[in-house]
Amino acid sequence: MSPLTSTPLRIALVCLHTSPASDPGIGDAGGMNVVVRNQAIALGALGHTVEILTRRSSTEQPAETELGENVTLRFLDAGPAHPVAKGVHEEFVDEFRDRMEAFGPYDVVHSHHWFSGMAALPYARERRIPHLQSFHSIAADHATPLSEGERPESPGRLAGEAYLAKESDLVVAISAAEADTVVRRLGAAPDSVRVVSPGVDSVLFHPGETGDPAYVVAAGRLDPLKGFDLAIEAISLVPKEKRPELVIAGEESVDYRDYPDELLALAESHGVGSCVKFVGPQSRSDLAALLREATIVVVPSHSETYGLVALEASASGTPVIAAAAGGLREAVVDGVTGLVLPSRDAAVWAAAMVRLLDDRALASSLSMTARVRAVGLSWNHSAEALVAVYRSLLAAETALH
Structure with a gap:
């Protein structure tokens, strides 16, 4: 059956430099980890098969682990099996891409952060699989106000991000503000950018009594x-x-x-x-x-x-x-x-x-x-919006061929 219908999709989410299983606030883990993990679990609950590919950063990490229904987290050997400075991950892109060869097939490949995209875009192109890119942060040029407190994390970042914004089939932004930055700073075509807002677990995060003292x-x-x-x-x-x-x-x-x-x-x-x-x-x-x-x-x-x-x-x-x-x-x-x-x-x-x-x-x-x-902003709603983006891209790819 065609992936353009209600048939479950086979989805690869690529997160080279940080594992979505890590709690935000630990090392380089942040909002991206929360988004990828929760969208993946919600996608799995909708019946889609999701594989998350990340770099092994500890010898204690297994080859794979289940994060939820239909969701597998895979740890790939690329670089040393210990944490390194974020910018160093650029050195592991080629090795990570080689390790990806063992996995698939997928209907779509969705990369998170530019390291991931540089590894996954060639993989997707070789297999004629649509590639989507999410950045979660974008390198600031020195001429922009965002450069305060922010710096390029590795030598090829700004050029790499611009390349991915133009060469990926679609860019998935987390906000209208990010979508605007992708177009203005990275040169993406406006019609190649989609906004999928994140969700929140309103059961886990719920009101309570304010602490005393304040x-x-x-x-x-x-x-x-x-x-x-x-x-x-x-x-x-x-x-x-x-x-x-x-x-x-x-x-x-x-x-x-x-x-x-x-x-x-x-x-x-x-x-x-x-x-x-x-x-x-x-x-x-x-x-x-x-x-x-x-x-x-x-x-x-x-x-x-x-x-x-x-x-x-x-x-x-x-x-x-x-x-x-x-x-x-x-x-x-x-x-x-x-x-x-x-x-x-x-x-x-x-x-x-x-x-x-x-x-x-x-x-x-x-x-x-x-x-x-x-x-009103659930992860299920976010995942459904993401699936709609995937299916629209698959439909467009089918029409072209």
């Missing part, structure tokens, strides 16, 4: 791009009698081993060393508990293709203050589900925190509206 959460991998320095500076400007504790959840990547010490020194220099608490990477259930008991969640990133933590906080019924960066303007509806700040002035962020601490009616209104919106 605390503010900033969560993500410890990387300058995430703007934790702004969160620390802002908390230092909240009047001492109102100042909540700032809880930072996440782990530094191999690239930024010294970053936690830099943040600690920053907190000390601003006189809030005792008010800033580092709790390390959190499991999904522990993160959910941390978010629903928080008074406020801040997302001060310099750049986000979407900002899943903001959506997870919304599902948890916790007010969000987010930077007006990329997809965060879609994850958070300003004045409706949270506050979106175009300024990176710490005083502006401090004032927003004080506003939510003082105006509990506003905080409650934002929380209730955010929860309602988040409940």
Whole structure:
């Protein structure tokens, strides 16, 4: 039967540099891991066969493991079996592509991040399989404002991303903001880009009682791009009698081993060393508990293709203050589900925190509206949208031949 009908699809999701089984906030694991894992599980639940291909980064990882119904995670040997700096993965692209030869057949190959695409696009072309590319982050040219806090992670990144944007059959963006960047910065044809929004597990992430004493959460991998320095500076400007504790959840990547010490020194220099608490990477259930008991969640990133933590906080019924960066303007509806700040002035962020601490009616209104919106954004809905993209591409490929 044709894959253009309701016949289940055979789908390869390629994630070379990081395993979707890793919890976000650990090493290089972040929102991409959450998206790939949850979309894969939802695709499997819809009856499709999904194989996720990732690099072995530990000798303890098996050849394969089941992540859910119809979903297999495969670990491929490419490079050393231990974590390495993110940018180093460019050196493993050819070896990873060679290891892919043992797997398939697939109806579609969907790569996540540019390392994956550089390995998987030739594989797909050789087999005449449609190739879709998702970036999740895009290298910033020095001439763009996104270059602050962000740097190219390996020598060939910007050129590689431009190549993939033009040569892949479709680009799947996580937000309209990312889609616009793919077209403007990478030169993709506008009609070759589709937006598939992420979902949220509104059962795992649900409202609860706010913790006492009050605390503010900033969560993500410890990387300058995430703007934790702004969160620390802002908390230092909240009047001492109102100042909540700032809880930072996440782990530094191999690239930024010294970053936690830099943040600690920053907190000390601003006189809030005792008010800033580092709790390390959190499991999904522990993160959910941390978010629903928080008074406020801040997302001060310099750049986000979407900002899943903001959506997870919304599902948890916790007010969000987010930077007006990329997809965060879609994850958070300003004045409706949270506050979106175009300024990176710490005083502006401090004032927003004080506003939510003082105006509990506003905080409650934002929380209730955010929860309602988040409940409507399920991973099942996201997976169904993705399948529609796959099938439309397969139909177009069939028409061409």
